[in-house]
Amino acid sequence: xxxxxxxxxxxxxxxxxxxxxxxxxxxxxxxxxxxxxxAAPSLYKHVRGLPELRRLLAIRIxxxxxxxxxxxVMGRAGNxxxxxxxTEYRRLASQYPHRHALTERASYDDPTFAAAAERLVNxxxxxxxxxxxxxxxxxxxxxxxxxxxxxxxxxxxxxGYRAPTDTDASFAYLSRVLAAGLRPSPTPSTA
Amino acid sequence: xxxxxxxxxxxxxxxxxxxxxxxxxxxxxxxxxxxxxxAAPSLYKHVRGLPELRRLLAIRIxxxxxxxxxxxVMGRAGNxxxxxxxTEYRRLASQYPHRHALTERASYDDPTFAAAAERLVNxxxxxxxxxxxxxxxxxxxxxxxxxxxxxxxxxxxxxGYRAPTDTDASFAYLSRVLAAGLRPSPTPSTA
DNA sequence: TCGCCTCGGCTAATCAAATTAGCTTTTCAG
DNA sequence: CTGAAAAGCTAATTTGATTAGCCGAGGCGA
Numbered sequence: 001x002x003x004x005x006x007x008x009x010x011x012x013x014x015x016x017x018x019x020x021x022x023x024x025x026x027x028x029x030x031x032x033x034x035x036x037x038x039a040a041p042s043l044y045k046h047v048r049g050l051p052e053l054r055r056l057l058a059i060r061i062x063x064x065x066x067x068x069x070x071x072x073v074m075g076r077a078g079n080x081x082x083x084x085x086x087t088e089y090r091r092l093a094s095q096y097p098h099r100h101a102l103t104e105r106a107s108y109d110d111p112t113f114a115a116a117a118e119r120l121v122n123x124x125x126x127x128x129x130x131x132x133x134x135x136x137x138x139x140x141x142x143x144x145x146x147x148x149x150x151x152x153x154x155x156x157x158x159x160g161y162r163a164p165t166d167t168d169a170s171f172a173y174l175s176r177v178l179a180a181g182l183r184p185s186p187t188p189s190t191a
Numbered sequence: 192x193x194x195x196x197x198x199x200x201x202x203x204x205x206x207x208x209x210x211x212x213x214x215x216x217x218x219x220x221x222x223x224x225x226x227x228x229x230a231a232p233s234l235y236k237h238v239r240g241l242p243e244l245r246r247l248l249a250i251r252i253x254x255x256x257x258x259x260x261x262x263x264v265m266g267r268a269g270n271x272x273x274x275x276x277x278t279e280y281r282r283l284a285s286q287y288p289h290r291h292a293l294t295e296r297a298s299y300d301d302p303t304f305a306a307a308a309e310r311l312v313n314x315x316x317x318x319x320x321x322x323x324x325x326x327x328x329x330x331x332x333x334x335x336x337x338x339x340x341x342x343x344x345x346x347x348x349x350x351g352y353r354a355p356t357d358t359d360a361s362f363a364y365l366s367r368v369l370a371a372g373l374r375p376s377p378t379p380s381t382a
Numbered sequence: 383t384c385g386c387c388t389c390g391g392c393t394a395a396t397c398a399a400a401t402t403a404g405c406t407t408t409t410c411a412g
Numbered sequence: 413c414t415g416a417a418a419a420g421c422t423a424a425t426t427t428g429a430t431t432a433g434c435c436g437a438g439g440c441g442a
Binding site: 101104105106107108113114117118121136137139140141143144146147148149150151152154155157158159161162163165166167169170173174176177178180181182 | 292295296297298299304305308312327328331332334335337338339340341342345346348352353354356357358360361364367369371372373
Binding site for chain 3: 194195196197229230232233236237
């Protein structure tokens with residue numbers, strides 16, 4: 001029997017496909033084993049177990065997001081960049097809803113994960129910095145923007161928005177609120 | 192052998208305690224059975240299965256949230272109400288992080304669930320309406336506020352905020368951005 | 383009060399998935 | 413060419429969900 005030629009990365013590849021196709025509940029070692037043409041226990045040669053695999057998967061997803069978000073934002077500034085950031089974030093989340101779900105509540109201690117998360121967050125910093133914010137306000141603004149967009153996506157994917165009102169319009173509204181809020185002068189900073 | 196005197200409600204009671212204490216992963220029928228002094232299969236006399244139980248639990252949690260949020264907001268208006276709404280939402284989520292997590296991605300078709308969700312959303316409507324918004328803008332604004340606050344809470348609970356910057360201050364910042372954004376006149380509505 | 387029927391609980395059994403143990407066979411460095 | 417580590421495998425265990433089918437408790441009408 002020839003070897004399957006697996007590797008931690010290959011396992012994560014397969015896991016990602018299964019996550020996209022069957023969701024978080026469908027992401028089982030059994031399913032991954034079948035998909036890679038290997039017996040379930042063999043996966044342990046590449047990955048410590050399911051929790052570890054989920055962690056690796058989250059890292060992969062976040063890194064890919066960072067790449068994608070970074071490339072979309074690049075070459076833009078100010079409102080244009082913010083708009084692109086928000087839109088692309090939402091687009092990604094709706095294209096890969098299960099990735100977003102897996103990622104959303106991820107909270108790992110591990111440094112590799114932290115590094116990936118930092119890359120992603122840095123895109124937001126780049127965008128928000130373009131609004132002339134600095135210091136603490138910059139941090140607050142980044143957190144606010146990320147909170148708003150991730151929250152919107154979660155609600156949109158969950159049951160969130162039942163009213164017949166157009167969701168795109170709501171997103172545009174939120175974008176305007178954020179854009180307006182990020183102007184350094186009037187609103188924030190002074191309570 | 193005396194009866195345990197269970198009921199669907201009692202099962203949900205026990206489930207809620209276990210959820211709070213051990214988190215979503217710890218929420219197993221086995222654990223609930225032990226906690227209620229009954230054998231696991233007996234639970235099926237009250238609940239269709241784990242998925243059903245989770246649904247009932249989500250309904251319970253959302254209804255309780257609606258009660259609590261409603262009572263906190265009552266008697267307040269405008270910025271004061273918004274502030275109270277946001278603060279209480281965040282407080283609840285941090286007091287019961289696992290409830291928030293269970294609830295966040297809940298998406299059930301069932302009408303009872305929809306009713307509970309509507310009660311909760313209505314609190315937000317009450318708050319936002321105080322800013323003089325109507326029609327579509329009202330819906331957009333409610334969605335924006337809910338997105339922002341749930342997103343903030345999720346990020347805060349996940350790994351979200353690693354920077355040393357004070358999280359309370361960030362939340363206050365977000366609150367200001369929202370309050371400013373809800374003024375009907377300038378910002379939104381016209382793109 | 384008595385007898386019956388339903389309901390709530392139980393035990394036994396099945397199934398699925400994770401995980402562990404221990405064996406075998408590639409593979410590839412030397 | 414050889415030996416050890418790596419990568420698979422099968423067998424076995426564990427845990428939890430769920431199903432099947434049995435049985436007593438107890439409330440209620442006659």
